[in-house]
Amino acid sequence: MAQPTPAAKHSSAALAKRLQATMAGLDFGDLVDTAPPGSAQARALAAQPESESGRPPNAPALNAAAATTIHQQPQVDVSVIELDKKGRPVSSGTVLMSPQYKDGVVVPVDKNLRTTAVRYRLWDNDQWDANNGQGTTDTVPGRDNAPIDYMEPYPASIVKLMVGFGILQLVDKGTITLDETYAYTPTKPSDRCEGATTRTIGEYFDRMITISDNGATCSLIKVMHEHGGVDWLxxxxxxxGLDMLQLKGTDPANGDWSPQVTMSSLDTAKLLMLINGVSGKAWTAPNGKPVTSAILSKSSREYFRKELGDQGWNNVLSTTNYCGYTYPTQGMPQRISSRWIGPDGTVTVNDDPTDGKYQYPVKPCQDAAQVTFAHKTGLTAVAAGDAGIVHSLPGKKKRDYIIVAFSNLGWRYKDTNRPNPGVQPAVNRTEKFAKLGRTIDQYEAQR
Structure with missing residues (x-):
């Protein structure tokens, strides 16, 4: 039997150093908190059910007059993995930022892109506000003496990458098909999930990934429960060896998920590396077995990448949806899917006037694009992130890499330079991640 091709030589120092310097230079502490700890706004926000769809219509109004500067350095977790032409890792960098690590700390990884140097803690917003950013619940056992103690931000809708991975493995096993019709019949109500619906598995999958539909996600998690797929996954x-990928606390009655779900930027980037496709061995698992992209079939990997490439929400590390706006700044120079571009040249993902219907034609940014970005975003009041695979467009400077960012900087927090919403349409996230995406892409283009 042919042995897997060994991965390309791993080196991370230069990339990690650049990533740390970039994050420190972005000054993530220069933000405004519209719901300061202990305020009436914070209490109203805490009383709302968790939402995964940006700022929901029933969210409490946050009085800008009561906003204050964020009281401590936020939690930001970023990883970049550089790939060779065969999809193998050539270098990586992971940096964690928190009140304890204000300039960011580089996470040491071994030759399998794995770390045991971080004592990861489960996200708790109250603890972050009141306990100097320190968590108390371990998410990975046996890390009591790890040198880095870090409460990992809630991944928000990026959890849908784990769900998609599990569903496509059920497809590969022949347990389900993308074309089959599934009648979602929840036996328990949920604020996040929808009522009974009937669609094909593929339609649920498409809605989950491209428009981040929570109802579709609940449906697919319920499918996984019905086939024993959640515990197995x-x-x-x-x-x-993806210790921090944990789809825990899901409800078999309706497919809802809980704050117990965890992801780290490093393990998410490694998952995306498998989805992208690796020639030979990607890394060696803790049991000594080689991990390869064969964990998903070629057709499933292609399907997953296509769905991620059709992402509607291009507004975190990339900001092509906001082409023509003076704010937020231009992020990664991504060419977006034409699926969302209407006859007038503007992008419409949904009917939300604050973040779903965009004002200006995106053709100038499409023409200037350098890369494709197959990705998934996530946003709540206290979480914002983006995770995806970057490849250069034909004729552009060559780059192939994966970038993942998690943070607690959801729509509760605003940039200090954010224009008056009466002049500039509301933007429910900081533009610092767009600056991060652009800076890292420029660095990668020079590699």
Whole structure:
């Protein structure tokens, strides 16, 4: 039997150093908190059910007059993995930022892009506000003496990458098909999930990834429960050495998920590396077995990448949806899917006037694009992130890399330079991630 091709030589120092310097230079502490700890706004926000769809219509109004400067350095977790032409890792960098690590701390990784140097803690917003950013609940056992103690931000809708990975493995096993019709019949109500619906598995998958539909996600998690796929998937992540990928606390009655779900930027980037496709061995699992992209079939990987490439929400590390706006700044120079571009040249993802219907034609940014970005975003009041695969467009400077960012900087927090919403349409996230995406892409273009 042919042995897997060994991965390209791993080196991370230069990339990690550049990533740390970039994050420190962005001054993530220069933000405004519209719901300061202990305020009436904070209490109203805490009383709302968790939302995964940006700022929901029933969210409490946050009085700008009561806003204050963010009281401590936010939690930001970023990883970049550089790839060779065969999809193999050539270098990586992971940097964690928090009140304890105000300039960011580089996470040491071994030759398998794995770390045991971080004592990861489960996200708790109250603890972050009141306990100097320190968490108390371990998410990975046996890390009591790890040199870095870090409360990992809630991944928000980026959890849908884990769900998609599990669903496509059920497809590869022949348990389900993308074309089959599924009648979602929840037996328990949920604020996040929808009522009974009937669609094909593929339609649910498409809605989950491209428009971040929570109802579709609940439906697919319920599908996984009905086939024993959730517990199996969680065990598989552990077997692969992806310790922080944990789809925990899901409800088999309706497919809803809980704050117990965890992801780290490093493990998410490694998952995306498998989805992208690796020639030979990607890394060695803790049990000594080689991990390869064969964990998903070629057709499933292609389908997953296509869905991620059709992402509607291009507004975190990339900001092509906001082409023509004076704010937020231009992020990664991404060419977006034409699927969302109307006859007038503007992007419409949904009917939300604050973040779903965009004002200006995106053709100038499409013409100037340098890369494709197959990705998934996530946003709540206290979480914002983006995770995806970057490849250069034909004729552009060559780059192939994966970038993942998690943070607690959801729509509760605003940039100090954010224009008056009466002049500039509301933007429910900081533009610092767009600056991060642009800076890292420029660095990668020079590699």
């Amino acid at each position: 969680n065990q598989q992540f552990q077997d692969l």
